[in-house]
Structure formats: C-alpha cells, structure tokens
Amino acid sequence: MRTTSSRTSSRTATWTDLVVAGRYRLLDQVGSGGMGSVWRAHDLRTGQDVALKVLGRHSSTLLARFVREQAVRVSHPHVVAPHGWAAEDDLVVLAMELVAGGSVADLLREHGPLDAGTCALLVEQLLLGLAAVHGAGLVHRDVKPANLLLEATGDGPPHLRLGDFGVAAPVADRRFTTVPGAIGTDGYMAPEQARGAPPEPTQDLYAVGRVALELVTGEPPGRQDVVPSHPLRPLVERLLVPDPEQRIATAEAxxxxxxxxxxPPPAGPPVPDRLGPPPRGRRTTAGPGAVVDWLGWAAVAGLAGVVVGCLWVLLGWTA
Structure with missing residues (x-):
C-alpha cells in the first residue's frame, strides 16, 4: 500500500460516505496499489471496520487479477486474504481485514536493518503464513516487504500478515505462466520464476530469502551482495540457492x-497505528437505486468467469 497523491485523493473524495452494495460505507482512503485504491470502510452487516480494495480501470488484465484474488480463501493468523467481494455501478471491491501497522517496507524505510531477533520473528511468521498458503495449493508469487502487512502492536512484538494475492496461482498450473517474461517483482523472483517457469512453492521460498536478507542488511535485492555473518545466515543461504532442486523444498522445512x-529475543522498533481513528461523519444509507443485491451480482461473477475463460484461451492467462 502506498500513499495516495493529491490528484487521486481529490478524484475519489466524493466516494466518502458512499455505501457500496448496501453493506460497505467508505470512510477514508488509506492507500493505493496496482489494482486501484484501498479504503477503510464500515461493514454495516458486522459492525466492523474493514479494508476495501477498490478495483481501478477494468481492463482484461486487471479483471483477471481481481477474479484470481477474490477466489483466495486462506484463513490464518499470518495471512490477509479477501473474505468477500461486492459491486455496484462502476465500483468493484474486495473486502478483507483491516491491518493498521503499515508494512515491513515501512519498517525498513524508517529503521533500516532490524535486530536479529526481530528478523527471525518476522521470517518465522512469514513462513507460517506461506505454509498455510502452500497447503491450500497456491503459490503467492509476489512475496516482498510491501506485501507483508503489520498489525499495530505498539511496543509489543510485531505481527506479520501476508497480503496481496493478485498474482497468486495454483501450484504448477501452466495456464498461469507468462512466456516470455515473468510474473512477480524483479529482485525477489527466483531465477526459474523470472524465466517463466510454472508456479512452485520453492519460488516463494526464494523470495523469503531475499526478504530475510533485506531485513538483515537494510538493502533491497538490487544492492544485496553477499550474505553477511549473521544468526540467520544458514537459512538465507539455503533459501537463495539458484537451483530449485537444491533449495529448501517446503516452508515447514x-x-x-x-x-x-x-x-536472541526480538528487540525491534515499535509498530504504530498508521491509520489513526476512523472518521465518523454522517451516517448514510443506500438509496433504492444504489443497492445492488448480492444475489444479483452472482450474475456478474458468472460473467467474470466467462471473461476469465476467454483469457485462458486468448491470452494464455497473462498477469
């Protein structure tokens, strides 16, 4: 999630207090990403605040990513996956838990290299989340600090949540391979992933090695050289083996x-609440023409399935 520009903020300011699909009241925009903007919203059904990812321009590629992400259902303390979606007029949204502590990328940008105990704790939590994701038959394919969200734990130990499943794919599903090219983020992709290999869990584990090295050194992949002497060095070296056959095979291993x-025990920096209290302006209700019934949008889901089927045939499922 990144900070929104003033231009983006002014363009979307009119959405504040809008109720989407009769359920989600938009409170404030808290960030933006590759698929669109991210909002804090109040779920009128549950009474909880949630994060809503609002889909941007509906290109075929973006629609493919949206359909792929909304299908992910992994419930785990160290994973943030969508728990529902809705649509109304030109707004299409993914709902997920609200995580208020920013990301590991924020932590590194503000504090640089982290102490060994905090590095180990974050890597452990990431591996626990990936074990659940891989156990569900999925490969994340974009493990990087910006996608590692943090609960606002204050002075307590950090609590990591793996998010952003927009390019996740079933294990070894060749329909999700891009040739030529690759799906993921440069620097964090395993060599075989960068060559367009089918999705495999070991590709995520290579990315864990890159993330771990960044936690240790404070340097992104482009400036990483050698693995320094460090308590995590034996793990990092095993994760960054170029040959996937020789790399650690599973998150559990x-x-x-x-x-x-x-x-040592973690002694890292605090993780503050970066969102602050939610705005509580006027309460609005959706008008008769504004509500799109969830059952009615089952038809949209069906249409999306047709579009995705066409993408498989025509585009070879590119991201």
Whole structure:
C-alpha cells in the first residue's frame, strides 16, 4: 500500500460516505496499489471496520487479477486474504481485514536493518503464513516487504500478515505462466520464476530469502551482495540457492531450520497505528437505486468467469 497523491485523493473524495452494495460505507482512503485504491470502510452487516480494495480501470488484465484474488480463501493468523467481494455501478471491491501497522517496507524505510531477533520473528511468521498458503495449493508469487502487512502492536512484538494475492496461482498450473517474461517483482523472483517457469512453492521460498536478507542488511535485492555473518545466515543461504532442486523444498522445512538457529529475543522498533481513528461523519444509507443485491451480482461473477475463460484461451492467462 502506498500513499495516495493529491490528484487521486481529490478524484475519489466524493466516494466518502458512499455505501457500496448496501453493506460497505467508505470512510477514508488509506492507500493505493496496482489494482486501484484501498479504503477503510464500515461493514454495516458486522459492525466492523474493514479494508476495501477498490478495483481501478477494468481492463482484461486487471479483471483477471481481481477474479484470481477474490477466489483466495486462506484463513490464518499470518495471512490477509479477501473474505468477500461486492459491486455496484462502476465500483468493484474486495473486502478483507483491516491491518493498521503499515508494512515491513515501512519498517525498513524508517529503521533500516532490524535486530536479529526481530528478523527471525518476522521470517518465522512469514513462513507460517506461506505454509498455510502452500497447503491450500497456491503459490503467492509476489512475496516482498510491501506485501507483508503489520498489525499495530505498539511496543509489543510485531505481527506479520501476508497480503496481496493478485498474482497468486495454483501450484504448477501452466495456464498461469507468462512466456516470455515473468510474473512477480524483479529482485525477489527466483531465477526459474523470472524465466517463466510454472508456479512452485520453492519460488516463494526464494523470495523469503531475499526478504530475510533485506531485513538483515537494510538493502533491497538490487544492492544485496553477499550474505553477511549473521544468526540467520544458514537459512538465507539455503533459501537463495539458484537451483530449485537444491533449495529448501517446503516452508515447514525452512521453519525447522530457523528454529534450530541461535537467535536472541526480538528487540525491534515499535509498530504504530498508521491509520489513526476512523472518521465518523454522517451516517448514510443506500438509496433504492444504489443497492445492488448480492444475489444479483452472482450474475456478474458468472460473467467474470466467462471473461476469465476467454483469457485462458486468448491470452494464455497473462498477469
């Protein structure tokens, strides 16, 4: 999630207090991403505040990513996956838990290299989340600090949540391969992923190695050189093996190795609430023409399925 520009903010300011699909009242825009803007919203059905990812321009590529992400259903303390979607007029949204502590990218930008204990804790939590994702038959394919969200724990230990499943794919599903080219973020992709190989869990584990090295050194992949002497070095070296056949094969195996390493307790920086209290302006209700019934939007889901089917045939499922 990144800070929105004033131009984007002015363009979307009129959405504040809008009720989408009779359920989600938009409160304030808290960021933006590759698929569109991210809003804090009040769920009128549950009474909880949630994060809504609002789809941007509806190109075929963006629609493919949206359909792919909304299908992910992984419930785990270290994962943030969508728990529903809705649509109304030109707004299409994904609903997920609201995570208020920013991201690991924010933590690194503000504090630089982290202490060994905090590095180990964050890597452990990431591996736990990936174990659940891989157990569900998925490969995330875009593990990087910006997609590692943090709960606002204050002075307590950090609590990491793996998010953004827009390019996730079933394990070894060749329909999700781009040739030539690759799907992911440069620097964090495994060599075989960068060559367009089918999705495999070991590709996510290579990315964990890159993230771990960034936590240790404070340097992004483009400026990483060698693995320094550090308590996490044995794990990082095993994760960054170029040959996927020689790399650690599973998140569980990586966890076992990590837990054998002599690391101190975490002593890292606090994780503040970066969103602050939600605005509580006037309460609005959706007018008769504004509400799109959830059952009615089942037809939209069906249409999206047709579009995705066409993408498989015509585009080879490119991201």
């Amino acid at each position: 990586a966890l076992r190795l990590l837990r054998r390493l002599p690391v």
